Amino acid sequence: xxxxxxxxxxxxxxxxxxxxxxxxxxxxxxxxxxxxxxxxxxxxxxxxxxxxxxxxxxxxxxxxxxxxxxxxxxxxxxxxxxxxxxxxxxxxxxxxxxxxxxxxxxxxxxxxx
Amino acid sequence: xxxxxxxxxxxxxxxxxxxxxxxxxxxxxxxxxxxxxxxxxxxxxxxxxxxxxxxxxxxxxxxxxxxxxxxxxxxxxxxxxxxxxxxxxxxxxxxxxxxxxxxxxxxxxx
Numbered sequence: 062x063x064x065x066x067x068x069x070x071x072x073x074x075x076x077x078x079x080x081x082x083x084x085x086x087x088x089x090x091x092x093x094x095x096x097x098x099x100x101x102x103x104x105x106x107x108x109x110x111x112x113x114x115x116x117x118x119x120x121x122x123x124x125x126x127x128x129x130x131x132x133x134x135x136x137x138x139x140x141x142x143x144x145x146x147x148x149x150x151x152x153x154x155x156x157x158x159x160x161x162x163x164x165x166x167x168x169x170x171x172x173x174x
Numbered sequence: 175x176x177x178x179x180x181x182x183x184x185x186x187x188x189x190x191x192x193x194x195x196x197x198x199x200x201x202x203x204x205x206x207x208x209x210x211x212x213x214x215x216x217x218x219x220x221x222x223x224x225x226x227x228x229x230x231x232x233x234x235x236x237x238x239x240x241x242x243x244x245x246x247x248x249x250x251x252x253x254x255x256x257x258x259x260x261x262x263x264x265x266x267x268x269x270x271x272x273x274x275x276x277x278x279x280x281x282x283x284x
Contacts, residue, residue, distance in 0.1 A: 094272060103260055103274030104217075117269050150215050156270070162207060162222035163272060168215045 063087075067153050073172045074143055081139045082169045086155030093136050094163065095128060096152040097121065105154055110136060125140035143173045176201045176265045180275035181283045187251050187282050195278045197248040197261030205264035206237050208246050210257050217260070222245070261262065 066085045074080050086093045091112050094137045096104035107126070112133040122128075125143075130136040140147055150170050154163040177200040197206075206276055208220040221228050221235040223244065228235050232251075237244040248255055258279050264274040 094271060096213075096272075103262070103276050104272070105274070106271040109175075109269070109271060117271065152217065158270075162205075162219065164219060165209075165217040170215065 065153055065155055065164055065167055067151075067166040067169050068167055070167060070170075071170050075174050076143060076145060078141060078143055079139065079141045080171065082151055082171075083137050084153030084166060085135045086153070087164060087174075090134070092156045092158060092161075092163075093130055094154040094156075095136070095138055096153045096154065098150040098152060098168075099148075104150075107138075113114060117163035118133050121151055133165065140171075143171075146173060175273040176263065176273055177205070178261060178263055178273055180259075180261055180278050182278060183276065184279045185281070187280070189251060189253060189282055189284050191251050191282075192247070192249045193280070195248070195259055195261075197244040197246070197275055197282075198262075199242050199244075199263050201242070202266040203239065203242075203263040204266055204268070205270075205272075206244055207211075207262050208235055208244070209260045209262065210255075211260060211277070212257055220259075226258055240261060251280075253282045256280055256282045 065076045068083045094109040095107040098104040110130040127142045128138045153166045154167045156163045181197045209217040223237045234247045258277045262274040
């Protein structure tokens with residue numbers, strides 16, 4: 062059990078560019094969550110998958126955001142046409158089932174210039 | 175939606191002191207977790223405690239679900255305990271996403 066991993070750890074991009082982040086959950090965890098954390102705040106839920114199905118999306122997830130988990134293993138989060146307001150830490154978590162303990166990855170820190 | 179409130183927002187201690195962090199939530203929950211966020215931003219799991227009491231070394235936690243609060247106790251604090259502590263809950267009948275409080279920032283001075 063190697064824990065949740067995320068890649069890249071840091072990303073600096075210019076406004077208007079597209080970025081993609083990857084999350085590898087703990088093996089055999091069928092739930093995968095994405096959260097976003099801005100400076101001084103607690104993490105906020107973005108979306109989650111059960112296996113390959115995306116079952117819920119927050120209203121925070123605008124049309125510029127898309128997430129996939131094609132084979133029920135790793136997941137990607139893409140942000141199109143990035144804006145300065147997208148600058149944040151993007152966190153991924155996984156768990157066995159919906160109410161079980163969630164474990165977080167190290168996060169991807171995005172800076173949009 | 176459910177509200178999660180943590181207190182105090184900031185806490186400064188001398189090394190060796192004890193402290194209690196509180197988390198109040200406004201509705202019934204299925205899950206409650208305590209995390210420590212390290213300086214690099216990673217959330218470290220401390221306790222999964224929807225009810226009852228658990229202990230892990232110098233840390234212990236108690237959740238009284240019927241009264242909608244949880245407490246995190248840190249004894250004999252060390253400088254490495256510094257950081258932000260988050261409480262997060264999964265509301266009853268919700269799908270599993272965690273709702274976080276605003277955190278308590280702890281600074282332990284040598």
